[in-house]
Amino acid sequence: MTATNPAIDVAGLTKTYRARHREVRALDGLDLTVGAGTVLGLLGPNGAGKSTTVRILATLSLPDAGAAHVAGYDVVRDAAAVRRSIGYVSQKPVTRSMDTGRENLELAGHLHGLGRRETKARAQRLLDAFGLTESADRLVRTYSGGMARKLDVAVGLVHSPSVLFLDEPTTGLDPEARAELWAELSRLAGDSGMTVLLTTHYLDEADRLADQVVIVDRGRVVTRGTPDELKDQLHGDGITVDLPSVEVASLAAGVAARVAGLSEVGVDGRRLRARAASGAGTLPVLLAALEAEGVPVHAAGLARPSLDDVYLHHTGRTFEAEMAGVAA
Amino acid sequence: MSAVTHTLMLTARASRSTMRIPVFAGMQIIQPLIWLLLFGQLFKSVVDIPGFAMPGSTYLEFITPGVVMMTAMFGAAWAGSGIVEDSERGVMDYLLASPASRVAIQLSSLVWFSVVAAVQALVVLGVAWLCGARFAGGLPGVLLMLVGVVLLTFVFAAMSNAVALLTRQQEALIGVSQLLTIPLMFLSSAVMDTRLSAGWVATAARFNPFDWAVVAGREVLGSSPDWGLVWGRLGLLAALAVVMTWLATGAFRAYQRSS
DSSP states (O other): OOTTSEEEEEEEEEEEEEOSSOEEEEEEEEEEEEETTOEEEEEOOTTSSHHHHHHHHTTSSOOSEEEEEETTEETTTTHHHHHHHEEEEOSSOOSOTTSBHHHHHHHHHHHTTOOHHHHHHHHHHHHHHTTOGGGTTSBGGGSOHHHHHHHHHHHHHTTOOSEEEEESTTTTOOHHHHHHHHHHHHHHHHHHOOEEEEEESOHHHHHHHOSEEEEEETTEEEEEEOHHHHHHTTOSEEEEEEOSSHHHHHHHHHHHHTSTTEEEEEEETTEEEEEESSHHHHHHHHHHHHHHTTOOOSEEEEEOOOHHHHHHHHHSSOHHHHHHHHHO | OHHHHHHHHHHHHHHHHHHTOHHHHHHHHHHHHHHHHHHHHHTGGGGGSTTOSSTTSOHHHHHHHHHHHHHHHHHHTTTHHHHHHHHHTTHHHHHHTSSOOHHHHHHHHHHHHHHHHHHHHHHHHHHHHHTTOOOTTHHHHHHHHHHHHHHHHHHHHHHHHHHHHHHOOHHHHHHIIIIIIHHHHHSSSSSSOGGGSOHHHHHHHHTOHHHHHHHHHHHHHSSSOOHHHHHHHHHHHHHHHHHHHHHHHHHHHHHHHTO
């Protein structure tokens, strides 16, 4: 495969799950291209189709329609060749808890056809890289969440795959463990020329790790680009004003709608959101208008566009609200 | 060739999970002995009923092959719990997305449960011998009985694995082991000569794979085996073992389709 061919190429992927009396359309004509040696962040709420996409690409699930190629091989017709080329780290732990870290790594190496000496050397290198050497010969069930997740990623890497799938690699980790794993991942992805497809709930994770971001919603791609391109599409800064109650917030939205230079005015609970080409110039005008109408303000903020704003812009929902809905 | 190495590596892994819980490994040895000594005492005097098989032998000698096969079947019926556990974690998905062959994943479970059942069988035989039971079949008899143990394990472990792959629920396995294996155990000559039971029990036993193993085991341990009966029963078991293993390996496709 030459470098000009995409490492992952997906066209019109469709998948419907049939539960007893209802059908759930998980993918609805998804298209995706990932260039060799790049990191793609697949972003979207639960049920958007992220995991289904990864499962199909890793040959674990069959699409109803559409075509997908990974490392140049068709995921349905040439599944065995795909399996030799990929590393797959699912949302759930891929290690056996009654085996040690080293045993899990060495088994993975052997299953991928590496020789005994090669496997030992690579396992040791990965244990060192992920700071797991001291715990290498302890059972995985004694590992902390962060250590176990690092081991999962190491297992996915032991045979130096040309394409690595990471399905929510840092979900459930504390911020410190997450930051550590990010540091490892960006170093590894940078060094190896490996292609990485990463699904995530965390916008800052995609911002930090991904060369390209694809936002999916309801089984379709809603937008794609580099994190910077996506933020630049939004033209201008985000303004937020926190108000004492939901009623006051909708009153404030009425006021904001009449302020020149503000666009995309919306209310999200007790928070007023809007965009402005020049946030620093427009925010004082908005605050003055609110004061003139006697609307009390708790706090106000101004921010360069974030991926959260991109997400809101394309799906009509904020990422935080989406996650809160999932947790509820 | 790689299918063989994969099978060996995955079997070694299965052995680690058992051996690392010594209490569990110990229970697997003690359980069959409880059956042997409990049933041996409970039904001690049935050998005195006129018409009971094997005149001149003790009830302990009669039930030893029954307990050996019972242990193998009960153990094998739980084989699927390893698959349920692996699919609750991401381990099964990892294996299926790796070059590991499906046959190797399936066989490693069957092989490991066969090893456990063979060890249990030898312990049961040894304890029965210490309690005074004698087996005229000698070493060739014991080896042929172990063939029966392995074939029976393949049949029930493959069935358990197939159920596990299709349902991915521990509860479904409870169904297999409670609703299926216990009636099969009593619809056989494991603890009672079926000629003394209701006529339909003897008829049912002839179609019961568990009874095939018990009959073959008892014959080969005895002094004058009916070789036609032995090879017939072992042949049926072997054919069923092949079919069940093939079905259980095919169940990976259903697993893939439903996920």
